Amino acid sequence: MPELDEGLLDDADALAAADPASVLRALAGAGAQVRRALELVEESPASRWEAADRPRAVVVAARGGATVVAGALEALAGQRAAVPVVARTGSVLPAWVGALDLVVAVSLSGRAGATVALAAEAGRRGARLLTVSAAGSPLEAVCAAARGVHVPLPEPGRESTSAPTSRTALWSLLTPALCVTSSLGVLAPIGETSGAAGAREALEEVARALDDEAEACRPSSEAFVNPAKTLALDLSGDVPVLLGDGDLAGVAARRAASVLARTARVPAVHGRLPDDAGDVVATFGGPFAAAAEDDLFDDPFLDGPARSRLRLVLLREATTGPSSAVLALAERSGVRTSDVVADEGGPLARFARLVSRTDFAAAYLALASGLDPATSPHVAELRDVLG
Numbered sequence: 535m536p537e538l539d540e541g542l543l544d545d546a547d548a549l550a551a552a553d554p555a556s557v558l559r560a561l562a563g564a565g566a567q568v569r570r571a572l573e574l575v576e577e578s579p580a581s582r583w584e585a586a587d588r589p590r591a592v593v594v595a596a597r598g599g600a601t602v603v604a605g606a607l608e609a610l611a612g613q614r615a616a617v618p619v620v621a622r623t624g625s626v627l628p629a630w631v632g633a634l635d636l637v638v639a640v641s642l643s644g645r646a647g648a649t650v651a652l653a654a655e656a657g658r659r660g661a662r663l664l665t666v667s668a669a670g671s672p673l674e675a676v677c678a679a680a681r682g683v684h685v686p687l688p689e690p691g692r693e694s695t696s697a698p699t700s701r702t703a704l705w706s707l708l709t710p711a712l713c714v715t716s717s718l719g720v721l722a723p724i725g726e727t728s729g730a731a732g733a734r735e736a737l738e739e740v741a742r743a744l745d746d747e748a749e750a751c752r753p754s755s756e757a758f759v760n761p762a763k764t765l766a767l768d769l770s771g772d773v774p775v776l777l778g779d780g781d782l783a784g785v786a787a788r789r790a791a792s793v794l795a796r797t798a799r800v801p802a803v804h805g806r807l808p809d810d811a812g813d814v815v816a817t818f819g820g821p822f823a824a825a826a827e828d829d830l831f832d833d834p835f836l837d838g839p840a841r842s843r844l845r846l847v848l849l850r851e852a853t854t855g856p857s858s859a860v861l862a863l864a865e866r867s868g869v870r871t872s873d874v875v876a877d878e879g880g881p882l883a884r885f886a887r888l889v890s891r892t893d894f895a896a897a898y899l900a901l902a903s904g905l906d907p908a909t910s911p912h913v914a915e916l917r918d919v920l921g
Contacts, residue, residue: 538770538902543763546754552901555908558753560702561893565744568737570688571709580664580683585719589636589662591618592720593628594711595652596640599700602789603640603708606885609781610721617720625651633660638715640707642700644671653677666710685710701793701893709737736882743883747890762894768872769899772845773822774802777814779850779857781806782885786849790892797896797907807856815860817844818867845870851884852877
């Protein structure tokens with residue numbers, strides 16, 4: 535792994551120069567994304583949908599970075615959802631989907647082939663269709679042909695210097711899907727009240743939480759008080775194992791693994807408690823867990839490079855419960871740990887804080903490693919090969 539430039543993290547001007555696509559600025563605008571997406575939903579015909587229009591089931595179609603939308607909706611539905619919520623990442627629509635069901639298709643560019651194909655099939659079967667994507671996209675055209683409802687993505691701000699990605703425009707995709715499904719009474723209430731009013735209340739709290747994270751993780755904040763920069767330093771050179779405590783935190787852990795790979799080129803394993811606890815703690819006795827600490831007098835030419843070590847990164851909404859037992863076991867086993875706790879606000883606001891913290895950390899880790907957080911030549915090459 536490239537040597538980390540820790541000095542860069544405490545130099546706001548140097549960070550800006552190293553970030554030509556303004557990824558940090560885009561992440562800081564997540565709260566504004568929520569507010570603008572709420573306005574776009576209110577301007578669309580979907581604002582007239584209510585609990586009386588509730589479908590028999592909901593299918594959420596998404597690919598790549600947009601799959602976090604499907605994961606979040608499934609997690610929020612949980613066991614208390616009024617109807618089944620099913621995520622689909624491929625192009626095949628379940629055989630049972632018909633005119634009584636709602637299909638939510640989400641794609642940043644609106645060009646994801648599998649998502650467009652699934653939406654088109656939903657239209658042919660007469661299912662109700664809600665799409666979220668860029669204006670003028672193939673997905674919007676499919677939605678119009680099926681007489682569905684399309685919610686466009688907000689226009690990029692003037693300060694943007696590159697096209698948005700699913701890593702920087704997550705809340706533009708997730709907000710409409712959350713708002714509409716809550717209005718239909720599909721999800722368990724995500725605010726203190728049910729329906730559209732409760733959804734708006736919860737999403738306004740999300741926007742405030744994202745603003746708070748943007749302030750705490752701002753580039754001008756020094757590393758020793760900036761939680762995202764601290765996490766980036768923790769992750770440097772280590773092998774991260776991300777473990778979310780609960781359904782929503784598990785979605786945040788999966789999202790964090792994705793952004794670490796795409797943004798900082800760091801591979802990471804992810805899981806959720808309690809299901810994946812056994813697989814994670816089993817690694818505490820393995821070769822990456824309790825390697826000897828680096829010796830000040832080690833010679834990298836004679837002794838070889840220092841071995842990467844396991845780092846358990848806990849993403850959780852409270853400091854109690856099974857996660858505390860896993861954390862204690864890791865520390866007794868000599869495993870390095872990072873504890874990311876979001877215990878303020880409702881479930882959706884806590885989820886937003888976890889996602890924002892790890893998004894910022896991945897961006898800082900990339901920049902301090904001399905990498906462009908906005909682009910990956912290998913991903914671009916893969917897209918060219920696969921078409």
